[in-house]
Amino acid sequence: xxxxxxxxxxxxxxxxxxxxxxxxxxxxxxxxxxxxxxxxxxxxxxxxxxxxxxxxxxxxxxxxxxxxxxxxxxxxxxxxxxxxxxxxxxxxxxxxxxxxxxxxxxxxxxxxxxxxxxxxxxxxxxxxxxxxxxxxxxxxxxxxxxxxxxxxxxxxxxxxxxxxxxxxxxxxxxxxxxxxxxxxxxxxxxxxxxxxxxxxxxxxxxxxxxxxxxxxxxxxxxxxxxxxxxxxxxxxxxxxxxxxxx
Amino acid sequence: xxxxxxxxxxxxxxxxxxxxxxxxxxxxxxxxxxxxxxxxxxxxxxxxxxxxxxxxxxxxxxxxxxxxxxxxxxxxxxxxxxxxxxxxxxxxxxxxxxxxxxxxxxxxxxxxxxxxxxxxxxxxxxxxxxxxxxxxxxxxxxxxxxxxxxxxxxxxxxxxxxxxxxxxxxxxxxxxxxxxxxxxxxxxxxxxxxxxxxxxxxxxxxxxxxxxxxxxxxxxxxxxxxxxxxxxxxxxxxxxxxxxxx
DNA sequence: CTGTTCCATATTGTATACAGTCCCTATATC
DNA sequence: GATATAGGGACTGTATACAATATGGAACAG
Numbered sequence: 383x384x385x386x387x388x389x390x391x392x393x394x395x396x397x398x399x400x401x402x403x404x405x406x407x408x409x410x411x412x413x414x415x416x417x418x419x420x421x422x423x424x425x426x427x428x429x430x431x432x433x434x435x436x437x438x439x440x441x442x443x444x445x446x447x448x449x450x451x452x453x454x455x456x457x458x459x460x461x462x463x464x465x466x467x468x469x470x471x472x473x474x475x476x477x478x479x480x481x482x483x484x485x486x487x488x489x490x491x492x493x494x495x496x497x498x499x500x501x502x503x504x505x506x507x508x509x510x511x512x513x514x515x516x517x518x519x520x521x522x523x524x525x526x527x528x529x530x531x532x533x534x535x536x537x538x539x540x541x542x543x544x545x546x547x548x549x550x551x552x553x554x555x556x557x558x559x560x561x562x563x564x565x566x567x568x569x570x571x572x573x574x575x576x577x578x579x580x581x582x583x584x585x586x587x588x589x590x591x592x593x594x595x596x597x598x599x600x601x602x603x604x605x606x607x608x609x610x611x612x613x614x615x616x617x618x619x620x621x622x623x624x625x626x627x628x
Numbered sequence: 629x630x631x632x633x634x635x636x637x638x639x640x641x642x643x644x645x646x647x648x649x650x651x652x653x654x655x656x657x658x659x660x661x662x663x664x665x666x667x668x669x670x671x672x673x674x675x676x677x678x679x680x681x682x683x684x685x686x687x688x689x690x691x692x693x694x695x696x697x698x699x700x701x702x703x704x705x706x707x708x709x710x711x712x713x714x715x716x717x718x719x720x721x722x723x724x725x726x727x728x729x730x731x732x733x734x735x736x737x738x739x740x741x742x743x744x745x746x747x748x749x750x751x752x753x754x755x756x757x758x759x760x761x762x763x764x765x766x767x768x769x770x771x772x773x774x775x776x777x778x779x780x781x782x783x784x785x786x787x788x789x790x791x792x793x794x795x796x797x798x799x800x801x802x803x804x805x806x807x808x809x810x811x812x813x814x815x816x817x818x819x820x821x822x823x824x825x826x827x828x829x830x831x832x833x834x835x836x837x838x839x840x841x842x843x844x845x846x847x848x849x850x851x852x853x854x855x856x857x858x859x860x861x862x863x864x865x866x867x868x869x870x871x872x873x874x
Numbered sequence: 875c876t877g878t879t880c881c882a883t884a885t886t887g888t889a890t891a892c893a894g895t896c897c898c899t900a901t902a903t904c
Numbered sequence: 905g906a907t908a909t910a911g912g913g914a915c916t917g918t919a920t921a922c923a924a925t926a927t928g929g930a931a932c933a934g
Contacts, residue, residue: 398702424885435919436886444687448694456644457886457925469783476784483729537715538722538795542788549784670915681889682916703895703916 404432405442412451412462413524413551414517423452423460449545451552463552467602470553474597477546480539481527481593482586487534489580496533497578503529504571524551526570530577550596557600569595650678650688658697658708659770659797660763669698669706695791697798709798713848716799720843723792726785727773727839728832733780735826742779743824749775750817770797772816776823796842803846815841 408428411417423443425436432439447454453463465473507522524547531543569592576585654674657663669689671682678685693700699709711719753768770793777789815838822831 396702426885437918437920440886441690444690445694448691456642458927459886472782472784476782476788479729479733479782479785480726483725487725536718536722536725538718538788538792539725542722542784546784672915683888683890686916704897705916 400434401438401441404434404438405445407432408442408446409449409451409548410521412446413548414520415551415555416517417462419462419464419552419556421462423462425459450549464556465549465553467557470557470600470602471597473546473549473553474593477543477550478590478593480543480546481531481589484531484534484536484539484543485577485582485586485589487536488530489577489582489585491533491535492577493533496529497574500526500529500574504574507570520551520554523570524548530574553600554596557602559599559601646680647684647687650680650684651691653678654688654692655695655697655794656767658692659794660766661797661801662763663708665708665710665798665802667708669708671705696795710802711795711799713803716803716846716848717843719792719795719799720839723789723796724836724839726789726792727777727835730777730780730782730785730789731823731828731832731835733782734776735823735828735831737779737781738823739779742775743820746772746775746820750820753816766797766800769816770794776820799846800842803848805845805847 408417408423417423425439425443428439429436443452443454443460446452447460450465450469451463452460454460503522503526507519507526510516510519510522527547528540528544531540531547534540569588573585573588573592576588654663654669663669671685671689674685675682689698689700689706692698693706696711696715697709698706700706749768749772753765753772756762756765756768773793774786774790777786777793780786815834819831819834819838822834
């Protein structure tokens with residue numbers, strides 16, 4: 383891990399910046415799949431890597447837990463979150479609703495500086511994709527949605543979408559196939575063009591299809607061993623199909 | 629402050645519950661205006677009140693800061709947040725968008741248990757209002773929107789609206805007049821009736837008008853002394869009216 | 875050979891100590 | 905009398921110590 387060099391390099395003076403640096407480093411590592419879902423995050427090891435005490439690490443982990451990027455179990459420490467299929471569906475449903483709802487405000491507020499910044503993100507993502515820079519491409523894909531949400535100049539909504547975008551990357555890390563990451567690329571450019579052209583309804587359609595496309599590419603049947611489905615395994619009707627209660 | 633008795637009474641064993649208790653106690657006190665915006669929150673005093681060490685208090689304050697209910701300034705401690713007018717407008721704008729966007733899902737998922745729970749909240753709010761139980765009424769007003777958001781069974785969206793509702797209470801504490809709290813009462817019952825009747829479009833209209841009504845009742849010109857208006861004080865047109873700070 | 879119990883180890887939860895920063899006030903100087 | 909400066913007090917930021925808890929393995933009984 384090239385983490386400790388990063389942390390040591392940009393050791394900002396003021397305390398708040400330092401905390402943010404730790405939080406951001408962990409967040410980015412989780413979002414771009416350098417830290418796998420389920421990976422344990424022992425406080426001691428992280429404290430050594432970042433050259434701080436456990437106190438600062440705990441602060442970062444607490445925050446990441448509120449953002450649903452790590453799970454915190456009492457006396458058992460922190461680990462990178464492994465969203466359940468239900469959680470994954472809720473995240474994508476929320477994104478479809480939120481990002482489409484924001485289209486009107488985005489179109490109204492879209493300025494030249496926004497456009498150039500967004501175009502640059504699309505380009506960089508495309509290049510990273512072509513170069514096989516997987517981690518960077520994932521990061522840039524989330525960054526596009528995050529930057530887009532900021533156009534509307536509504537901080538609460540922007541941070542909401544920001545959190546959802548990061549959680550989506552985590553969902554893809556758990557359930558995504560190779561195509562999950564790859565197929566997004568063209569969509570972002572298209573959505574941007576529609577927004578710039580003021581075609582609100584078509585922009586909403588593309589956004590919806592874009593997010594649905596990612597969700598469809600997920601595979602929830604995989605070797606997910608979190609809580610085995612005992613009904614399907616041992617139910618009285620065999621493994622044909624059993625309706626799970628709850 | 630009747631806080632320490634509360635905290636001591638429900639001293640739950642497990643550590644997570646304890647933290648939640650502290651967080652909830654502070655959050656509720658801020659939301660229902662028992663703690664005024666701008667009030668300082670020294671860690672020592674809170675630690676003594678809750679009979680824990682500063683460590684646990686810091687954890688709660690960190691979280692409340694992320695929820696924008698308190699502000700945390702380096703080396704200067706925590707205080708109850710005082711949202712700026714811009715922030716206030718953004719919060720209400722976000723609520724209008726989010727809560728209206730959720731109407732379709734709410735109508736589709738609205739069950740009998742939801743209806744009874746929501747009706748009870750409306751009734752209790754009305755009673756509290758009539759009895760002059762201001763704090764309780766405010767709490768119940770937020771609780772209505774929070775419970776309503778949960779109907780849609782989308783956790784991310786529900787917690788988003790939950791945070792916005794609590795921040796709104798804080799905004800009202802800063803800029804609200806007497807009518808800000810009072811006039812909400814009837815609206816909730818009306819909105820609930822429209823949702824139960826499946827009248828989506830009218831429900832959205834009422835929700836919008838409801839939130840706009842609250843926003844309009846706010847007074848942003850008041851004695852806002854955060855950064856004194858030196859132009860008004862020393863400007864070439866003299867002091868039309870001066871208010872004493874703190 | 876299987877299953878259970880107990881202990882050692884590792885890791886987290888909490889409190890506390892110490893250092894650093896800010897603010898306010900008192901004092902001295904102009 | 906007004907302003908600048910130095911000192912004291914109060915509070916936060918961080919690290920560390922200690923206690924509590926879970927985990928994994930070893931020893932032992934069946």
